[in-house]
Amino acid sequence: MAKIIVVTSGKGGVGKTTSAAAIATGLALRGNKTVVIDFDVGLRNLDLIMGCERRVVYDLVNVIQGEAGLSQALIRDKRVDNLHILPASQTRDKEALTQEGVEKVLDTLSKDFDYILCDSPAGIEGGAQLAMYFADEAIVVTNPEISSVRDSDRILGLLASKTRRAERGEDPINEHLLITRYNPLRVDTGDMLNLEDIREILAINLIGLIPESEAVLRASNQGVPVTHDAVSDAGQAYADTVSRLIGEEVPLRFHEYQKKSLLSRMFGGGRR
Amino acid sequence: MKLLEFLKRERKKSAPVAKERLQIIVAHQRSQRGRPDYMPMLERELLEVIRRYVQVDDDAININLDSEDNCSVLELNVTLPKGSPG
Numbered sequence: 001m002a003k004i005i006v007v008t009s010g011k012g013g014v015g016k017t018t019s020a021a022a023i024a025t026g027l028a029l030r031g032n033k034t035v036v037i038d039f040d041v042g043l044r045n046l047d048l049i050m051g052c053e054r055r056v057v058y059d060l061v062n063v064i065q066g067e068a069g070l071s072q073a074l075i076r077d078k079r080v081d082n083l084h085i086l087p088a089s090q091t092r093d094k095e096a097l098t099q100e101g102v103e104k105v106l107d108t109l110s111k112d113f114d115y116i117l118c119d120s121p122a123g124i125e126g127g128a129q130l131a132m133y134f135a136d137e138a139i140v141v142t143n144p145e146i147s148s149v150r151d152s153d154r155i156l157g158l159l160a161s162k163t164r165r166a167e168r169g170e171d172p173i174n175e176h177l178l179i180t181r182y183n184p185l186r187v188d189t190g191d192m193l194n195l196e197d198i199r200e201i202l203a204i205n206l207i208g209l210i211p212e213s214e215a216v217l218r219a220s221n222q223g224v225p226v227t228h229d230a231v232s233d234a235g236q237a238y239a240d241t242v243s244r245l246i247g248e249e250v251p252l253r254f255h256e257y258q259k260k261s262l263l264s265r266m267f268g269g270g271r272r
Numbered sequence: 273m274k275l276l277e278f279l280k281r282e283r284k285k286s287a288p289v290a291k292e293r294l295q296i297i298v299a300h301q302r303s304q305r306g307r308p309d310y311m312p313m314l315e316r317e318l319l320e321v322i323r324r325y326v327q328v329d330d331d332a333i334n335i336n337l338d339s340e341d342n343c344s345v346l347e348l349n350v351t352l353p354k355g356s357p358g
Contacts, residue, residue, distance in 0.1 A: 146290045149294050150294065150298065153297075161305070187287070190285030190286070191286050193287050193290055197287070197291045201294050201295060201298055
């Protein structure tokens, strides 16, 4: 039985897809059979971040509507064994996804995989609710910014009420906070919410903290999940996040501002 | 002197302001959680009915749904403006 994890946030542009791709890659690199599903029907992006956009033939909607088999739609990652991508459709509207259809797909995948990651669309409407409905765990991606934190709290409300676990009265979804685009310098100068504030307000456990990093854009430009950039701060922070997700205890990094030494300022150090 | 004051002036930090605003917003959002979907509509319609008789502000009405063991209590509080009969 696979563990189903939804990557969600409410607000758009906070790094859901980047995080879903990076965490899925990290899980697979650690030997777990992993599939990452794009639920953003109509505005798919995961295929770009994973670098497989030219290999998309069939998608989630095709599978649900019986136009293609699951094995035809799954894309095998070129870099990591054990990693598969199920892309979203670019053309159909969101109504094409049904709860029964999604359940069937997840049930089938559940037999073959260890982890199923659901990359949620932004918002709190149907698509986002469908992405979280069957989840066992949730990663709530939050920026240290007021509207993102508020939206994350809205999502926590939905996770506690509009999911299968909630409706059946089963154990609640295990909720994790993932803070992205964290800038320790701005936190130090008092112009960015610090991680303790965010954790206190949302009152869920912190699974990871990803610093604002040039490596993220560089990774998406190339279509290579940032986890592969193992020397970068963001790559390492995602690797730490994956370790915590599979139950290891890892100390928090990259949350304090490091003054650059004169030498590293003189001789580049531009690559972080 | 003006220049000196300008230079000495400490810029107000914005993160504590964000935190304070968020604490209020989130507390409000959580108080709405778990309420039946019809509550906002019920609140609006009740307000309309009351306004047929007394002019009250939007925030003059406060409804709460409390559940105990086997019964639910709908509590309705309306603050009437000063000087209205009552």
